[in-house]
Amino acid sequence: MNINNFFPLTSLTAAEYFNLLPLFTISFGALISLLCGTHKTKGHGLAFSCSFLFLLAALVQTSYALFMTDITLLGGTLVYSPFTKTVSMMIILFTLLGVVLTYGQDLKEGLLSEIYALMLFASAGMILMVSTNHLLFMFIALEIMSLAIYVMVAMRRGSRFSSEAGLKYFILGGLASALFLYGSSLIFGALGSFELSTLHTVLKESTTPSIIFYIGLGFVVAAMLFKVGAFPFHGWLPDVYQGAATNVTGFMGAAVKFTAFIAFAKVVQYLVFIEAILPLRWFQNFIWFSAAASMIYGNFVAISQNEIKRMLSFSTIAHTGYLLLGLYAMNLSEQSSQALVLYLFFYAIANMGAFAVISLFEEKNQKDLHLEQISGLGIKHPLLGTLLTIFLLSMAGIPLTSGFIGKYGLFSTAVMAGEIPLVILAVLTSVVSVFYYLRVIVYLFMKQGTSEMAKYQRLKGASAAAFISALATIQFGLFPKAIIQFIKMIAK
Amino acid sequence: MLTSSNLLTWIIFLPLLFALAIFLTPTAFEKKFRTVALVQTLFGALLAIIMYFNFDGTSAQPQLAHFVPWLPDWGINYFVAIDGISLPLVMLTAFISPLAILGTWPAEGIELKKEKFFVMMLMFLQTGMYGTFLAFDLFLFYFFWEVVLIPMFFLIGIWGGKERIYATVKFFLYTMVGSLLMLVSIFYMIKTSSDFFGQPSASLVTLSHLGFSFDGSSWQTVLSSPQTWLFLSFALAFVIKVPMVPFHTWLPDAHVQAPTVGSVFLAAVLLKLGTYGLMRIAIPFFPQAANYFSEFFILMGVIGIIYGAFCALAQTDFKKLVAYSSVSHMGYIMVGLFSFHKVALAGSLYQMINHGISAGGLFMIVGFLYERLHTRNLEEFGGLSKTVPVMAIAFMIMTLSSVALPGSNGFVGEFPILLGAFQVHPMYVLFAGTGVILGAVYALKAYQMVMLGPSKRSDLDHLHDLNTKEVIAMIVLAIFVFGIGFFPKAFFWKSDATLNQYSYSLEQKVGANEH
Structure with a gap:
């Protein structure tokens, strides 16, 4: 008896089925959670537990499928390798954290119960995006993810800034998506394929693609740089981060950035890093420039911010710069991709934690936490102050935290690849970053409290998310061996 | 348990264990915390004395080594050992710590300010100092070198004088500039070891077999020698800490603003981290450049x-x-x-x-x-x-x-x-x-x-x-x-x-x- 008879979709083999299952689970969970959310009184709680359980199930399924044989579906459109599955696992983890972070926050901010479903939809889009090698599929995945995020950003209905942020993000994000789509079509026109690996082979054989290819590639790269928030396509980022509800900001800063970067790395690896084609050097140089400019711009502008979310959003731009440095080094050394994933993972956790702590001190519809409002906060709430300190130190790359390990890995592989000038720029600008991260710590612990001090909001979800993130940050900061070896193993 | 192979690890992490104990103790007992700190430092001194008697003075080799794989893929290991250069410095740390706590005991009736956190920071600081002196792995050295900054940052920033915030941020940033450039050089050294031996290694013993090319025939060749830049970046990190003129300006601020116990540790031990680094790494690893x-x-x-x-x-x-x-x-x-x-x-x-x-x-x-x-x-x-x-x-x-x-x-x-x-x-x-x-x-x-x-x-x-x-x-x-x-x-x-x-x-x- 054929085992395939047991499965509803008989055209799929067992392995294919298991690899796709998490995606089904998440999408199905999103629908169920939408339904649950309509309950009059317990809607939020039901939607939360529903989405949480389905994500957990998806996580288990992904880890179960992790070391199954590599699968390609739809003629190579979807690729399930240990790498994509691990990345999907990380995305599910971030979504889990995001869902936990939202619990409690949703009622405080008056967010609709649909936010849980939206998060699940977004994560389904993300998983699709990292698993595909097809430009059109990538576009669709990008849209699934982005549409959900647009709504989430604008969902804080009592706040003008939130609507502004949502609209801004929607218009600019739509433009970026359009650029991506148009660029893909030009690439298709020039080389006759949407498949990244096919394109790669074609490019390697015919060393002179037409000018249309370069225009198309330019559009695609610009759209991706927009999504990761790199200079000079960063303009939307601070406003959106600041305007969105803090839990959404945390989720965006972690999961969206992670996904967009992985997809960008894929595009760049297949289409830009081809030694034989000389004009592609321009694109490589542009990435170099964008990395340098993001580090300088992000770090120096963050210095003058007095509002924490806004400051963190500029620091996000700086971190994008470091990541682009890692990406640029990927051109030169294979190991950089591992370091990149590691850095992204650690950064996402710290970022999520930092926004979780911030959300614990924000009142309803408050735009941002001013530094004055947190002065003396660490003395009044030592535990939460310590947690925020841990996250900031991790972002600054100080030892004991995972951020240091991530930064060490990223920069050391870049040095191994021979890209020393950019690394020196990166470390010098990260001294600047230490200044503004320390400033927050100074306000937390070394200044006197004022009457404006932010009040502690009792939120179970955000506290739990902050604790989990802090534990992970310290754990990976002291004992990173396991995760490094794991990532090394899956990268093979 | 305590054996001669993990003695150094005990020395490094005993303060941290005590800090954890303090962390778990309710604030109601804060009057006793100084006593606990004194006991901890006395234990530290006792361990140091045991170490001193176990140390073979007739040998120039690193001794009492403790080796645990940490990040073997990157060539990084937890590797601590002691030799004749670090021995006196560890003894100094071990003896100064109880004395500093005794000599700065708060007088009767003085209101304690966040005593729990204070004592924890003192213990944390000791872990960092011992670790820096005992590390025989370049990465580990850097790790502890940076860790020292965190407790000192809080010691000056919370319990310091009027201008404490300015002083502590200056102290932190000054040190960071130097040490991050040092980090780039550490990457380069590990890369060189990986090119040379086929696998990366950050162990000082392994790295000491490496030679970095240096050509001192004219200033152009000096500037194009890798050793020059390696030496200068390490030296910068260390001379800031020493501090050498003209990088000394953080010191008067930090000292004046720091609480007494912070000043004692800063002057007695932390400055020595800089000269120790010069003596341990900058000079022997890059001798020609240092000589130049x-x-x-x-x-x-x-x-x-x-x-x-x-x-x-x-x-x-x-x-x-x-x-x-x-x-x-x-x-x-x-x-x-x-x-x-x-x-x-x-x-x-x-x-x-x-x-x-x-x-x-x-x-x-x-x-x-x-x-x-x-x-x-x-x-x-x-x-x-x-x-x-x-x-x-x-x-x-x-x-x-x-x-x-x-x-x-x-x-x-x-x-x-x-x-x-x-x-x-x-x-x-x-x-x-x-x-x-x-x-x-x-x-x-x-x-x-x-x-x-x-x-x-x-x-x-x-x-x-x-x-x-x-x-x-x-x-x-x-x-x-x-x-x-x-x-x-x-x-x-x-x-x-x-x-x-x-x-x-x-x-x-x-x-x-x-x-």
Whole structure:
């Protein structure tokens, strides 16, 4: 008896089925959670537990499928390798954290119960995006993810800034998506394929693609740089981060950035890093420039911010710069991709934690936490102050935290690849970053409290998310061996 | 449990265990926390003594090593060991810690400020210091080097004086600039080891087999040699910490603003991290580059000696005076290290210990006075010796140690440095020697303004002399001052083998030089 008879979709083999299952689970969970959310009184709680359980199930399924044989579906459109599955696992983890972070926050901010479903939809889009090698599929995945995020950003209905942020993000994000789509079509026109690996082979054989290819590639790269928030396509980022509800900001800063970067790395690896084609050097140089400019711009502008979310959003731009440095080094050394994933993972956790702590001190519809409002906060709430300190130190790359390990890995592989000038720029600008991260710590612990001090909001979800993130940050900061070896193993 | 193979690990992490215990103890017991800290530091000293007796002084090899794979894929391991260079520094840390806690015990009735966090930071700091001295893996060294910053940042920033935030941020950023550039060099060294041996390694023992190319035939070739840049980036990180003129400006701020116990640790141990780094890494790993630039560093050392002394002379703030005297005294170590002379190198190591004792003692004296009279202005003291004779004696001993009177420990450090360096660079030493005179001038001036002369205050009735704890701290320090002064061999003989080996291999590497 054929085992395939047991499965509803008989055209799929067992392995294919298991690899796709998490995606089904998440999408199905999103629908169920939408339904649950309509309950009059317990809607939020039901939607939360529903989405949480389905994500957990998806996580288990992904880890179960992790070391199954590599699968390609739809003629190579979807690729399930240990790498994509691990990345999907990380995305599910971030979504889990995001869902936990939202619990409690949703009622405080008056967010609709649909936010849980939206998060699940977004994560389904993300998983699709990292698993595909097809430009059109990538576009669709990008849209699934982005549409959900647009709504989430604008969902804080009592706040003008939130609507502004949502609209801004929607218009600019739509433009970026359009650029991506148009660029893909030009690439298709020039080389006759949407498949990244096919394109790669074609490019390697015919060393002179037409000018249309370069225009198309330019559009695609610009759209991706927009999504990761790199200079000079960063303009939307601070406003959106600041305007969105803090839990959404945390989720965006972690999961969206992670996904967009992985997809960008894929595009760049297949289409830009081809030694034989000389004009592609321009694109490589542009990435170099964008990395340098993001580090300088992000770090120096963050210095003058007095509002924490806004400051963190500029620091996000700086971190994008470091990541682009890692990406640029990927051109030169294979190991950089591992370091990149590691850095992204650690950064996402710290970022999520930092926004979780911030959300614990924000009142309803408050735009941002001013530094004055947190002065003396660490003395009044030592535990939460310590947690925020841990996250900031991790972002600054100080030892004991995972951020240091991530930064060490990223920069050391870049040095191994021979890209020393950019690394020196990166470390010098990260001294600047230490200044503004320390400033927050100074306000937390070394200044006197004022009457404006932010009040502690009792939120179970955000506290739990902050604790989990802090534990992970310290754990990976002291004992990173396991995760490094794991990532090394899956990268093979 | 405690064995000779994990002894060093116990030394490093015992303070952290205590910190964890303190963390889990409710704040209601905060009156007892200092006692716990004292017990912890005494345990630390006990472990250090065990280590001292287990150390084989006839061998120049790293001993009592403890090796645990940490990040084997990146060539990084938890590798701690001890040799004759780190031995005295670890002993210094182990002895200064209990004394610093005894000597800065809060007086009865003084309101404690976040005592739990304070004590935890003190313990955390010790872990960082021990770790830096004992690390034999470059990554581990950097790890602990940075970890030291965090507790110091909080110690100055929370319990410091009026300008504490400015001072602590300056301290942190200054150190960060240097150390991050050092980090880039560490990457480069590990990469080189990976190219050379086929697998990356950050172990100092492995890396010491590497040679980095250096061509000193003209300044162009020097600038294009990798060794030059490696040396300069390491040296920058270390000389900021020493601090060497012109990178010393963070020091007076940090010292003046820090709480007394912070100042004691800063002067006695943290500054030595810089000179230790030079001696452990910057000079032996990049000998030709170090030799090429040695005159510059000696010059800066001499400038530091004289400039620091003049600055100290001009201060009315007692604490600032001692801080600038540190700049001056650390200048001797720079001169000694970069003279590459056997005697001077040994002298530099002795001077590290001796300065730790004398500066630590002087900062404690400043603390005693400030706690009792709430001022550090030298012009507001005067004639105190009648009221507080015991403190006057203690102060005199520390002053004599600081001015390097023969028979005190200061002499044991400074004399060999000047003697050794004189054989190589007589002109520089001529100027450096004036620092000894200037040192005597400002130190005795401070003593005179505080203890002698007419009394300027009317509120001296309730000025009480040193209490038992403070007396114990001072007596122990005094024992070291005169003990090292009269019997240096007894204290330092275990370093001889390492130092001989060190200067021998340095001479080999620098090659057929004029010395």
